[in-house]
Amino acid sequence: MNKQIGFIGGGQMAEALIKGMLAAKLYSADDIYLIEPNTIRRELMESKYGLQCIESHEKFWSECDIVLIAVKPQVMSKVLAAAQPFVTDDKIIITIAAGLPISFYETQLGSNGFKIIRVMPNTPALVLEGTSAICCNNNVTDKELQIAENIFNAVGISVLLDETYLDAATGLSGSGPAYVFSFIEALIDAGIKVGLTRYSAETMAVQTVLGAARLMEKEKKHPAVLRSMVTSPGGTSIAAHHFLEKKGFNGIIMDAVEIAVNKSIELGKQS
Numbered sequence: 001m002n003k004q005i006g007f008i009g010g011g012q013m014a015e016a017l018i019k020g021m022l023a024a025k026l027y028s029a030d031d032i033y034l035i036e037p038n039t040i041r042r043e044l045m046e047s048k049y050g051l052q053c054i055e056s057h058e059k060f061w062s063e064c065d066i067v068l069i070a071v072k073p074q075v076m077s078k079v080l081a082a083a084q085p086f087v088t089d090d091k092i093i094i095t096i097a098a099g100l101p102i103s104f105y106e107t108q109l110g111s112n113g114f115k116i117i118r119v120m121p122n123t124p125a126l127v128l129e130g131t132s133a134i135c136c137n138n139n140v141t142d143k144e145l146q147i148a149e150n151i152f153n154a155v156g157i158s159v160l161l162d163e164t165y166l167d168a169a170t171g172l173s174g175s176g177p178a179y180v181f182s183f184i185e186a187l188i189d190a191g192i193k194v195g196l197t198r199y200s201a202e203t204m205a206v207q208t209v210l211g212a213a214r215l216m217e218k219e220k221k222h223p224a225v226l227r228s229m230v231t232s233p234g235g236t237s238i239a240a241h242h243f244l245e246k247k248g249f250n251g252i253i254m255d256a257v258e259i260a261v262n263k264s265i266e267l268g269k270q271s
């Protein structure tokens with residue numbers, strides 16, 4: 001059974017989720033409410049998706065059984081202060097704000113009796129290819145957690161984790177697209193350096209990354225096994241692989257993820 005859902009914040013991530021939920025027919029536009037102060041975004045979400053925009057927090061919280069908060073972490077305190085008089089412990093609160101732990105919401109709302117689900121999605125959700133890490137507090141039932149999983153599965157895949165692993169997820173999949181974009185950019189620059197046009201280099205780099213990821217997904221083999229399929233004796237790929245090994249390519253990526261994880265922990269402590 002789907003309940004009525006409300007979004008606080010109608011920006012990029014909210015739009016991706018709404019698009020996915022509508023495409024998967026999890027909700028109809030009539031069952032989706034939105035609070036969004038930005039007039040341009042509000043009008044766009046109304047005209048493009050037929051959502052119902054509400055200004056009053058009181059009406060919003062009385063209409064919605066599930067509330068998904070999709071604002072920047074910097075404005076979260078303000079949003080929770082406006083919501084606090086109307087939140088009841090039967091509401092399911094889902095938040096996608098980076099870095100803010102569940103305890104932050106409990107403190108701001110003045111009780112640990114609320115149902116809070118914290119999610120770390122990533123930007124490929126914009127094209128329904130996202131990866132979302134989901135955790136919740138003890139007040140959320142398995143059935144309620146399933147509702148959140150359904151929403152994030154509509155824009156990609158989701159993984160259930162204990163909250164202690166959310167910083168790890170932030171460093172791996174939350175920030176992950178940034179590392180992949182850097183890798184693609186480097187491949188494109190390399191292609192141009194060896195004489196390809198930008199168009200050809202971009203087309204080939206993007207499809208190479210997409211294709212390699214799809215191959216691994218389909219074959220379900222260890223990446224070293226798949227790599228061995230392209231590294232023929234005395235060939236080009238093993239020569240390049242040797243160079244990457246000497247430069248510590250894997251170590252650099254592992255360090256980068258660890259740095260992002262530590263940064264996420266540090267930001268969480270500041271909240």
Ligand SMILES: NC(=O)c1ccc[n+]([C@@H]2O[C@H](COP(=O)([O-])OP(=O)(O)OC[C@H]3O[C@@H](n4cnc5c(N)ncnc54)[C@H](OP(=O)(O)O)[C@@H]3O)[C@@H](O)[C@H]2O)c1
Nearest residue numbers: 008009010011012013038070071072073096097098121123
């Ligand atoms: N984008 C990502 O890669 C990504 C990945 C993982 C998690 N997240 C998290 O997702 C959340 C949303 O990110 P986003 O990229 O979608 O941000 P966004 O595009 O800036 O959307 C946030 C929206 O919330 C609106 N807003 C500001 N104050 C508000 C308030 N008091 N009440 C209701 N709405 C308010 C903003 O309006 P104004 O523009 O007028 O301020 C904006 O339209 C963030 O917490 C972020 O940490 C994002």
